[in-house]
Amino acid sequence: MTETKTGPRWSRLEHDERREQILATARTLFTQRPYGSVSTIEIAEAAGVTRGLLHHYFGTKRSLYLEVVKELVDSPVLGVLNAIAAAPVDETPRWEDSVAMWMDVVETNREAWLTAISAGETGSDRAMHDILDEARERTATQVITVLGLDEKRTPEVRALVRGFGGFAEEITREWLQRRRLTKEQARVLLVGALPGMVDKLLPDVVSKRRRSA
Amino acid sequence: MTETKTGPRWSRLEHDERREQILATARTLFTQRPYGSVSTIEIAEAAGVTRGLLHHYFGTKRSLYLEVVKELVDSPVLGVLNAIAAAPVDETPRWEDSVAMWMDVVETNREAWLTAISAGETGSDRAMHDILDEARERTATQVITVLGLDEKRTPEVRALVRGFGGFAEEITREWLQRRRLTKEQARVLLVGALPGMVDKLLPDVVSKRRRSA
DNA sequence: AACCACTATTGGCAGAGTGCCAGTAAGCGT
DNA sequence: ACGCTTACTGGCACTCTGCCAATAGTGGTT
Numbered sequence: 001m002t003e004t005k006t007g008p009r010w011s012r013l014e015h016d017e018r019r020e021q022i023l024a025t026a027r028t029l030f031t032q033r034p035y036g037s038v039s040t041i042e043i044a045e046a047a048g049v050t051r052g053l054l055h056h057y058f059g060t061k062r063s064l065y066l067e068v069v070k071e072l073v074d075s076p077v078l079g080v081l082n083a084i085a086a087a088p089v090d091e092t093p094r095w096e097d098s099v100a101m102w103m104d105v106v107e108t109n110r111e112a113w114l115t116a117i118s119a120g121e122t123g124s125d126r127a128m129h130d131i132l133d134e135a136r137e138r139t140a141t142q143v144i145t146v147l148g149l150d151e152k153r154t155p156e157v158r159a160l161v162r163g164f165g166g167f168a169e170e171i172t173r174e175w176l177q178r179r180r181l182t183k184e185q186a187r188v189l190l191v192g193a194l195p196g197m198v199d200k201l202l203p204d205v206v207s208k209r210r211r212s213a
Numbered sequence: 214m215t216e217t218k219t220g221p222r223w224s225r226l227e228h229d230e231r232r233e234q235i236l237a238t239a240r241t242l243f244t245q246r247p248y249g250s251v252s253t254i255e256i257a258e259a260a261g262v263t264r265g266l267l268h269h270y271f272g273t274k275r276s277l278y279l280e281v282v283k284e285l286v287d288s289p290v291l292g293v294l295n296a297i298a299a300a301p302v303d304e305t306p307r308w309e310d311s312v313a314m315w316m317d318v319v320e321t322n323r324e325a326w327l328t329a330i331s332a333g334e335t336g337s338d339r340a341m342h343d344i345l346d347e348a349r350e351r352t353a354t355q356v357i358t359v360l361g362l363d364e365k366r367t368p369e370v371r372a373l374v375r376g377f378g379g380f381a382e383e384i385t386r387e388w389l390q391r392r393r394l395t396k397e398q399a400r401v402l403l404v405g406a407l408p409g410m411v412d413k414l415l416p417d418v419v420s421k422r423r424r425s426a
Numbered sequence: 427a428a429c430c431a432c433t434a435t436t437g438g439c440a441g442a443g444t445g446c447c448a449g450t451a452a453g454c455g456t
Numbered sequence: 457a458c459g460c461t462t463a464c465t466g467g468c469a470c471t472c473t474g475c476c477a478a479t480a481g482t483g484g485t486t
Contacts, residue, residue, distance in 0.1 A: 012452045012463055034338045036275075039443065050465055055445060062249075118342070125247045129331070159387040159394045163380045163402065170379030174372040181372045185418045189376065192414045201405045205398045225434055225481045252472065263436055268474060 010049075019057050022047045027068045031115045035065055066127055072116035073135040079105035080142075098146045099190045103172075103183065110176055117169055136165055147198070156205050164194045223262075232270050235260045240281045244328045248278055279340055285329035286348040292318035293355075311359045312403045316385075316396065323389055330382055349378055360411070369418050377407045 013021070025047035029038045040061050044051040058064035083101040087093050093101070106113045119128065140161045144150060149157055168190055175186035226234070238260035242251045253274050257264040271277035296314040300306050306314070319326045332341065353374045357363060362370055381403055388399035 008452060010452080010464065015463075018463075036338070040445095041443080051444085052446080052466070053464055056464075059445090061444070125249075155393040156398065159384065159391075159398075160402065162387060163384040163406075166379035166381075166383030167376045168379075171372065171376040174375060178372075180368040181418075182421065184421045185369065185372075188417050188421060189373065189410075189414055192417065193376075193410060196409055196413055197402075197406060200409055201402055204401050204405070205394075208395065208397050208401060221481060223435065223481075228434080231434075253474095254472080264473085265437070265475085266435055269435075272474090274473070 018049070018053075022049065022054060022057060023064075023067060023071070026064055027071065030065060030068050031072070031111050040064075062125075066131065069116060069119045069128065070131055072112045072119070073131060076102075076105050076109060076113055076116075077135060077138060077142075079109070093146065095146055095195065096191050098143075099187065103187060103190070106172060107176070107183070113172075114177060136162065140165060143194070147194070149198070154206065156202065156209075160197060160202060160205070161194070164197065167193055231262070231266075235262065235267060235270060236277075236280060236284070239277055240284065243278060243281050244285070244324050253277075275340075279344065282329060282332045282341065283344055285325050285332070286344060289315075289318050289322060289326055289329070290348060290351060290355075292322070306359065308359055308408065309404050311356075312400065316400060316403070319385060320389070320396070326385075327390060349375065353378060356407070360407070362411070367419070369415065369422075373410060373415060373418070374407070377410065380406060 022043070026043050029043055029046065040054055041051050043064075044054045047054075054064065058067060080098070080102050083105065084093055084098065087097065087101075117132075119132065140158060143161050143164070144153060144157060171181065171186050171189050175181045175183060181189070235256070239256050242256055242259065253267055254264050256277075257267045260267075267277065271280060293311070293315050296318065297306055297311070300310065300314075330345075332345065353371060356374050356377070357366060357370060384394065384399050384402050387394045388396060394402070
């Protein structure tokens with residue numbers, strides 16, 4: 001029982017390093033189970049530290065969760081951006097290519113993407129809502145650019161693209177989660193839907209301007 | 214200070230009546246603030262009862278919340294069903310009429326609808342997920358019927374309609390929440406989007422069947 | 427009108443979880 | 457080797473939930 005000269009009881013890490021490690025652990029747990037059923041002590045133990053340290057780094061549990069979601073939400077976007085950057089630079093990628101790239105990224109990070117957009121159903125919380133909304137808005141901007149609609153970037157265009165975003169998320173769920181669509185079928189829908197609407201609906205919508213109550 | 218013959222300290226209500234009352238109070242609070250920040254004691258006090266009673270009726274806080282969301286999610290659906298039932302019975306309402314009815318109902322229950330679709334606090338809670346998913350699936354079925362697609366009710370049709378559901382929710386947000394669209398503009402989009410996709414995309418999607426990896 | 431039985435309702439206790447902070451010790455610089 | 461910075465621990469205080477035994481409205485019965 002007499003501890004005959006044990007080494008250090010714990011190792012001391014670089015600030016950012018430890019932070020990253022806890023964040024990664026939290027990410028794993030939060031993508032597996034809902035927020036409420038994951039306790040801070042569980043995260044701490046899984047990361048091999050104490051609960052106190054977790055609070056030292058992230059303040060509150062909620063704030064740690066936000067950090068995680070932010071990461072989850074950004075990774076696909078960044079993934080696509082990188083993919084686009086890696087594409088032949090002679091011109092901006094075509095719409096079809098962008099869709100394909102996006103689908104590949106999402107397919108790879110399946111779990112992450114699913115929890116990220118479901119965290120969106122956490123709309124009740126303001127901070128959370130902002131994170132997701134901003135991410136979607138950024139994606140919309142990207143889409144507008146790829147479609148070459150930058151010149152006429154009206155509220156109507158943004159709204160329509162956001163609408164397409166909702167469509168895309170749902171179609172992706174049909175493909176990855178409910179599995180009622182194959183990847184190829186989902187691709188056809190995603191590629192075709194938006195241009196069709198831009199051509200046939202956008203003019204009508206714009207013509208209805210200022211006619212509100 | 215000596216209580217000179219006070220009346221009953223509390224009134225005893227019918228089981229369902231009290232239940233309804235608590236539910237209504239909870240509904241008010243949950244539509245105003247996120248799940249985590251509303252405590253059971255707050256609900257109880259606002260309803261003029263004790264926390265114990267709340268648990269007596271609903272078991273757990275979560276279960277009470279589910280009850281509330283179920284209500285919120287059903288009310289628009291029921292509203293539309295009633296509206297359809299009230300319509301001239303000579304034939305099933307046309308697509309445009311259904312959309313108009315739906316928009317009116319949602320406009321009336323603005324707050325309720327907005328919290329309902331963004332409910333789910335902990336993102337991936339199973340029970341919550343099921344409630345919302347089932348409601349959306351029911352709506353999809355309704356849409357399929359109105360569009361007269363009952364004969365060919367394939368997985369592809371369901372998936373496409375669900376996709377449209379995502380589109381519709383987002384467009385409605387653009388109209389009621391972010392206010393980038395007028396009601397009329399939103400109407401044009403909602404009415405036009407789905408038929409267009411059914412005509413132009415559905416055939417392609419069906420032709421791609423069985424081509425998955 | 428007094429009583430009784432039924433159950434809606436209360437009040438408080440036990441356990442879980444979060445937030446916080448004062449103290450402890452790892453390990454780098456000198 | 458020694459001290460100084462600060463990463464890290466351990467435990468206390470508080471809030472909140474879940475539960476249950478005791479209490480008291482109230483309608484029905486005589």
